[in-house]
Amino acid sequence: MALEWASITMLVLIAVVVIYISSVYLFSPEYDAREPPVLPHMIPYIGHILGLIRYGQHYFSILSAENKSLPIFTLQTASKRTYIVASASLVTACERNQKALSFFPFISAMTPRIFGIPTKGRAMEIIKHNIDGNDGNWGLVNETSKGMHSEMAPGSNLDHMNRSMLSIMATYFDELAREGGLDVDLFAWIRPRFTIASTEAIYGPGNPFKVEPGLESAFWDFDQDLTMMILGVAPRILARKGYAGRRRIQQAMIRYFGRGDHKNGLGVIKVRHDVARKYGATTSEIALFEIGDLLGVLVNAQPTFFWTLIHMYSDPALLGDIRDEILASGALKVQMSEDGRRRHTIDITTLEETCPLIVSAYREVLRLRTLSSSHRWVMEDTLLNNQYLLKKDSVLLIPGALIHADPVWGPNAKEYNPRRFLKKETNTKPGAYRAWGGGQTLCPGRFFATTEIVSAVAMVVLRFDMEPADGKGWKMPETDTTKVASSICPPKGDVKVRITEREECKGDQWGFAFAEFLNRCS
Numbered sequence: 013m014a015l016e017w018a019s020i021t022m023l024v025l026i027a028v029v030v031i032y033i034s035s036v037y038l039f040s041p042e043y044d045a046r047e048p049p050v051l052p053h054m055i056p057y058i059g060h061i062l063g064l065i066r067y068g069q070h071y072f073s074i075l076s077a078e079n080k081s082l083p084i085f086t087l088q089t090a091s092k093r094t095y096i097v098a099s100a101s102l103v104t105a106c107e108r109n110q111k112a113l114s115f116f117p118f119i120s121a122m123t124p125r126i127f128g129i130p131t132k133g134r135a136m137e138i139i140k141h142n143i144d145g146n147d148g149n150w151g152l153v154n155e156t157s158k159g160m161h162s163e164m165a166p167g168s169n170l171d172h173m174n175r176s177m178l179s180i181m182a183t184y185f186d187e188l189a190r191e192g193g194l195d196v197d198l199f200a201w202i203r204p205r206f207t208i209a210s211t212e213a214i215y216g217p218g219n220p221f222k223v224e225p226g227l228e229s230a231f232w233d234f235d236q237d238l239t240m241m242i243l244g245v246a247p248r249i250l251a252r253k254g255y256a257g258r259r260r261i262q263q264a265m266i267r268y269f270g271r272g273d274h275k276n277g278l279g280v281i282k283v284r285h286d287v288a289r290k291y292g293a294t295t296s297e298i299a300l301f302e303i304g305d306l307l308g309v310l311v312n313a314q315p316t317f318f319w320t321l322i323h324m325y326s327d328p329a330l331l332g333d334i335r336d337e338i339l340a341s342g343a344l345k346v347q348m349s350e351d352g353r354r355r356h357t358i359d360i361t362t363l364e365e366t367c368p369l370i371v372s373a374y375r376e377v378l379r380l381r382t383l384s385s386s387h388r389w390v391m392e393d394t395l396l397n398n399q400y401l402l403k404k405d406s407v408l409l410i411p412g413a414l415i416h417a418d419p420v421w422g423p424n425a426k427e428y429n430p431r432r433f434l435k436k437e438t439n440t441k442p443g444a445y446r447a448w449g450g451g452q453t454l455c456p457g458r459f460f461a462t463t464e465i466v467s468a469v470a471m472v473v474l475r476f477d478m479e480p481a482d483g484k485g486w487k488m489p490e491t492d493t494t495k496v497a498s499s500i501c502p503p504k505g506d507v508k509v510r511i512t513e514r515e516e517c518k519g520d521q522w523g524f525a526f527a528e529f530l531n532r533c534s
């Protein structure tokens with residue numbers, strides 16, 4: 013009997029191998045000579061997919077390093093061609109071709125899995141309505157995107173957001189000012205506080221993350237399980253916590269909108285709500301759509317704040333220069349408060365302009381740590397840059413990490429150089445900086461993120477000393493690259509640090525100053 017089973021298994025195995033090999037030869041795609049060079053894999057069709065599963069976004073860097081001269085290459089992934097853009101020189105050409113190289117098919121494909129809604133249901137109909145903008149600049153996706161960009165562009169609405177976020181962060185930093193210092197797990201300390209402060213800047217005083225205990229961990233459960241939910245492999249079993257988290261967020265958002273709290277929220281939430289309502293979405297659907305906003309608001313800013321602090325504190329010369337720069341800039345004012353204590357106020361309206369080193373160091377964190385790809389679907393045969401033929405119904409990826417390793421960044425592109433962006437010419441490399449994506453998927457939160465992070469970092473570095481709590485010196489933590497929604501990934505594990513108020517400002521008060529018309533306050 014055992015022998016019989018062995019021979020059946022062997023026969024099945026042989027059959028699978030024969031079918032696989034025949035299909036490789038029978039259905040091998042034919043490539044046009046003008047298509048980007050194809051990088052073969054010893055396991056046809058699925059070899060590159062296995063590589064991606066194993067190495068994540070790093071897989072593109074591995075392939076690119078092995079094929080240095082290629083500005084763009086083709087991977088056969090199952091039955092699809094995937095074109096990988098590896099050179100900054102081609103990025104602008106991709107972004108210029110917005111109709112032919114479109115992000116929208118990915119929204120249609122991914123949204124049902126991210127939101128857990130039927131592919132052909134009502135909610136998807138609302139989302140897909142004129143999604144490509146072919147009939148004009150209207151529809152849920154178009155108008156929401158336009159509204160978010162406008163609400164978060166420099167101006168009074170953004171000032172309100174910054175004021176809300178940073179006023180709360182300032183009170184959290186007060187917690188760290190303890191006699192004798194405080195030991196904390198740095199990322200674990202940052203995460204809940206950044207979550208409350210940034211969501212308050214969107215949702216206003218009725219912020220569900222403040223009023224509903226446990227909502228924050230529900231969101232991180234969802235974020236943790238998102239890969240499984242998107243892959244759709246038995247998600248109800250393998251992503252149980254993510255499902256429950258998503259449901260919990262939806263219910264909290266239903267209550268938020270039900271109370272009418274969005275009317276006291278910031279412009280960006282009003283736009284999101286009003287546009288969705290205009291296109292017939294129910295409160296329950298609008299609540300679910302908020303999950304997309306939350307991913308944008310929460311997943312990248314906190315790790316960026318964490319890594320910026322780690323890079324600065326682990327380099328005493330850089331830390332010293334940044335402190336000197338802020339002190340010399342005039343962005344820090346010191347006055348006596350009524351109770352006789354000194355009060356330090358960081359003016360966020362001049363900080364970024366007058367302190368190029370802190371901004372450069374922050375931008376370099378983003379350059380070095382960006383790990384996301386911009387996705388585009390090839391809608392029609394397209395000749396990119398008059399040179400490379402991209403075939404209809406293929407996928408085109410622009411991996412940020414690859415573009416950030418382009419030779420335009422110089423021979424030390426893989427190193428952290430906090431002074432890189434001090435040089436004027438570094439800031440004028442077309443297509444080379446992908447920290448915010450670009451074109452159709454340009455991050456609308458980039459100004460908000462920059463001000464919240466740079467200002468919060470400025471307050472921490474001026475006010476506190478920080479060192480690893482074990483006294484053994486700084487060791488760069490590893491990165492958790494499993495987060496599918498993140499462009500800047502969090503640390504794997506955490507770093508326990510000892511935070512101590514600096515001798516020269518012990519016991520002093522600290523705050524931020526905001527734009528003039530909001531009444532200077534802190």
Ligand code: HEM
Nearest residue numbers: 308309312313316386447448449450453455456457461499
């Ligand atoms: C350091 C912080 C941040 C980083 C590094 C970052 C990065 C990115 C990147 C790379 C993309 C484009 C992805 C692609 O090309 O497919 C993106 C898109 C987006 N980001 Fe950000 N982001 C940050 C903060 C924020 C904040 C604070 C918000 C909201 C308040 C936000 C909202 C969004 C949204 C809504 C999109 C989607 C845009 C679209 O597809 O139309 N982001 N972000």
